[in-house]
Amino acid sequence: MQMTGADLIVKLLERQGISTIAGVPGGAALPMYDALSKSDTIHHVLCRHEQGAGFIAQGMARVSGRPEVCLASSGPGATNLITAIADAKLDSIPMIALTGQVPLSMIGTDAFQEVDTYGLTIPITKHNFLVRSAKDLLSVVPAAFRIAMSDRPGPVLIDVPKDVQNQLVSFEEYPDVVVPDAAPSFDIAAVEEAARMIEAAERPVLYLGGGVIHSGAGQLAVTLAEQASLPTTMTLMALGAMPMDHPLSLGMLGMHGARYTNYVLEEADLLVCVGARFDDRAIGKTAEFCPNAKIIHIDIDRSELHKVKTAHVAIAGDVGQVLSELLPRVRPQLRKRWLSHVESLKGRFPLAMPGVDNPRSPYGLIHAVANCLDDNAIITSDVGQHQMWVAQAYPFRRSRQWLNSGGLGTMGFGFPAAIGAAIAAPDRTVVCFSGDGSLKMNIQEMATAAQENVNVKIVLMNNQSLGLVHQQQNLFYGKRVMASRYERPTDFLKIAEGFGMRAVDLDPAPNPRATLAEALSTPGPCLIHATIDPNEFVYPMVPPGAANSEMIG
Amino acid sequence: MSEQNTNLSEYIPDVPEHNGFHKVVLELAVANHPGVMSHICGLFARRAFNVEGILCMPVGTGETSRIWLQIFEDERLEKMIRQVEKLEDVLSVRKHDGEHPVFGHLDEFFQ
Numbered sequence: 001m002q003m004t005g006a007d008l009i010v011k012l013l014e015r016q017g018i019s020t021i022a023g024v025p026g027g028a029a030l031p032m033y034d035a036l037s038k039s040d041t042i043h044h045v046l047c048r049h050e051q052g053a054g055f056i057a058q059g060m061a062r063v064s065g066r067p068e069v070c071l072a073s074s075g076p077g078a079t080n081l082i083t084a085i086a087d088a089k090l091d092s093i094p095m096i097a098l099t100g101q102v103p104l105s106m107i108g109t110d111a112f113q114e115v116d117t118y119g120l121t122i123p124i125t126k127h128n129f130l131v132r133s134a135k136d137l138l139s140v141v142p143a144a145f146r147i148a149m150s151d152r153p154g155p156v157l158i159d160v161p162k163d164v165q166n167q168l169v170s171f172e173e174y175p176d177v178v179v180p181d182a183a184p185s186f187d188i189a190a191v192e193e194a195a196r197m198i199e200a201a202e203r204p205v206l207y208l209g210g211g212v213i214h215s216g217a218g219q220l221a222v223t224l225a226e227q228a229s230l231p232t233t234m235t236l237m238a239l240g241a242m243p244m245d246h247p248l249s250l251g252m253l254g255m256h257g258a259r260y261t262n263y264v265l266e267e268a269d270l271l272v273c274v275g276a277r278f279d280d281r282a283i284g285k286t287a288e289f290c291p292n293a294k295i296i297h298i299d300i301d302r303s304e305l306h307k308v309k310t311a312h313v314a315i316a317g318d319v320g321q322v323l324s325e326l327l328p329r330v331r332p333q334l335r336k337r338w339l340s341h342v343e344s345l346k347g348r349f350p351l352a353m354p355g356v357d358n359p360r361s362p363y364g365l366i367h368a369v370a371n372c373l374d375d376n377a378i379i380t381s382d383v384g385q386h387q388m389w390v391a392q393a394y395p396f397r398r399s400r401q402w403l404n405s406g407g408l409g410t411m412g413f414g415f416p417a418a419i420g421a422a423i424a425a426p427d428r429t430v431v432c433f434s435g436d437g438s439l440k441m442n443i444q445e446m447a448t449a450a451q452e453n454v455n456v457k458i459v460l461m462n463n464q465s466l467g468l469v470h471q472q473q474n475l476f477y478g479k480r481v482m483a484s485r486y487e488r489p490t491d492f493l494k495i496a497e498g499f500g501m502r503a504v505d506l507d508p509a510p511n512p513r514a515t516l517a518e519a520l521s522t523p524g525p526c527l528i529h530a531t532i533d534p535n536e537f538v539y540p541m542v543p544p545g546a547a548n549s550e551m552i553g
Numbered sequence: 554m555s556e557q558n559t560n561l562s563e564y565i566p567d568v569p570e571h572n573g574f575h576k577v578v579l580e581l582a583v584a585n586h587p588g589v590m591s592h593i594c595g596l597f598a599r600r601a602f603n604v605e606g607i608l609c610m611p612v613g614t615g616e617t618s619r620i621w622l623q624i625f626e627d628e629r630l631e632k633m634i635r636q637v638e639k640l641e642d643v644l645s646v647r648k649h650d651g652e653h654p655v656f657g658h659l660d661e662f663f664q
Contacts, residue, residue, distance in 0.1 A: 118588060122595055127641040130588065147641060285564070303635035476563050545564030552561065 211275020
């Protein structure tokens with residue numbers, strides 16, 4: 001066979017099962033776009049900004065669990081992708097970023113739209129490639145997929161100079177479609193030791209992270225919790241792994257966790273950490289997190305073990321495989337004393353949700369949305385107060401129901417990720433909770449949502465503020481509010497309509513619940529606007545850097 | 554907010570001091586292509602982990618290279634090695650004593 005590098009890229013993507021690519025064209029990517037014009041199976045989603053393309057690919061990947069592809073040109077196209085790539089790295093999302101590059105002969109000459117994409121993306125990718133010959137694509141593209149989805153997933157970038165895209169390559173056969181590498185083998189003796197520790201513990205807590213979602217191990221984790229009677233807390237990334245209404249669920253831990261959750265952890269004598277990485281927002285001051293607990297740490301990434309907290313038993317393996325070995329070794333226990341103590345802490349220090357019955361308040365709006373939806377819905381969020389309120393209050397009940405930017409905390413994530421989610425799961429309703437600060441950061445993708453007619457509902461909590469900044473200035477900076485209030489209001493309804501999206505305002509609605517229900521149940525993209533009070537703060541709150549026991553509010 | 558909260562503050566941890574006096578030598582087998590050194594040096598640089606000496610040459614047919622790094626060991630070394638091992642282009646990492654002879658006869662080039 002003989003074809004151009006660009007045609008080969010598209011063929012290899014097709015063979016890998018890619019059916020949608022999100023991107024923005026440009027000079028150095030034109031041969032790849034020309035090749036895409038000949039593809040019968042790949043649908044290209046034309047985004048309005050490359051960052052939107054990156055997050056649409058992420059949204060697809062977070063729903064499907066497999067690598068998805070974004071595409072951009074060289075120079076500013078590539079630099080605009082960078083935030084979305086870094087975001088995928090911190091949340092371990094499998095993604096392939098394809099970028100055009102100036103021709104090989106011009107690299108290093110400060111050519112038009114030349115930037116060192118390879119160099120720029122070294123620290124924010126799991127791996128990256130600068131392709132120097134079309135023949136190399138036969139190994140690079142499959143390798144990129146293999147790396148993105150094997151072990152701990154992550155983003156892989158392939159930078160392809162324009163002449164490499166145009167170069168003819170001859171080959172006998174396509175490379176095999178790649179599947180993830182087998183997970184590393186692990187030490188069964190360590191699993192047995194972990195089982196003994198769980199059995200001997202009096203006050204154990206199970207601590208689940210995003211790795212449980214990536215591994216598809218939510219059900220196994222719930223079974224372990226039930227079998228050994230382990231109260232279970234989840235990180236922001238793991239919400240949904242255990243249903244929030246499960247009797248053993250402690251909800252989210254950390255900076256905005258409920259008081260009782262952090263108190264239970266404080267008393268634990270054993271912490272079973274599965275697919276989590278002791279992030280500072282989750283654990284607060286390291287030395288004072290679970291001060292009396294021994295630690296069992298299970299993670300597929302060896303470099304996470306002992307990184308922040310030294311584990312007594314550390315197992316480097318796929319959490320699903322490790323849990324499968326652990327389960328038959330853990331004797332069922334009732335732990336009545338510990339569970340009733342946890343229950344009493346929960347009764348004394350529950351998550352306070354003021355205004356939960358009022359759909360014009362943050363918690364009330366979130367509950368009103370949840371009441372209109374079932375577990376099939378996908379919920380995304382942007383970053384800020386609304387994100388924490390949703391994480392605290394939304395009744396997540398399944399893995400991959402909740403998509404948000406956990407590690408990088410990228411404002412502007414939620415809406416394009418919701419578009420990607422809706423493309424990957426067209427039968428589901430996708431709701432993006434956003435704030436007025438976050439939404440503006442990728443608001444141009446409203447045009448993409450309207451074009452693709454995706455079933456995405458933005459629930460905009462508008463406080464005309466950068467709410468979490470405003471909150472921190474009030475709490476920690478002597479109430480000196482600096483650059484966190486927007487002086488001029490934005491008419492989001494007009495903006496949405498201008499982009500061709502339906503818009504609904506709950507503010508003047510006499511019955512906001514009815515208006516909300518109607519908007520959520522009508523197919524197609526829609527902005528649902530609700531004004532909230534800028535002086536509503538997210539509580540409890542652990543001051544950054546403080547111990548989790550030092551909660552405010 | 555009530556008055557009491559005006560006394561709240563964020564806690565920003567101090568930069569821990571890393572005092573490494575004990576020299577060690579790391580031997581890395583790596584894929585040989587442009588960019589590998591960037592990946593490796595970037596890892597150390599970002600963590601302010603000072604690399605005292607670097608030697609790199611291709612091995613055999615040039616498919617792979619060997620990189621020798623001379624560094625001062627501190628308590629982060631084991632974590633650092635695990636990060637290096639994670640790099641796709643790094644095939645293996647071996648730790649040697651600081652007295653390893655590979656850097657032994659280079660003094661005359663650094664006068």
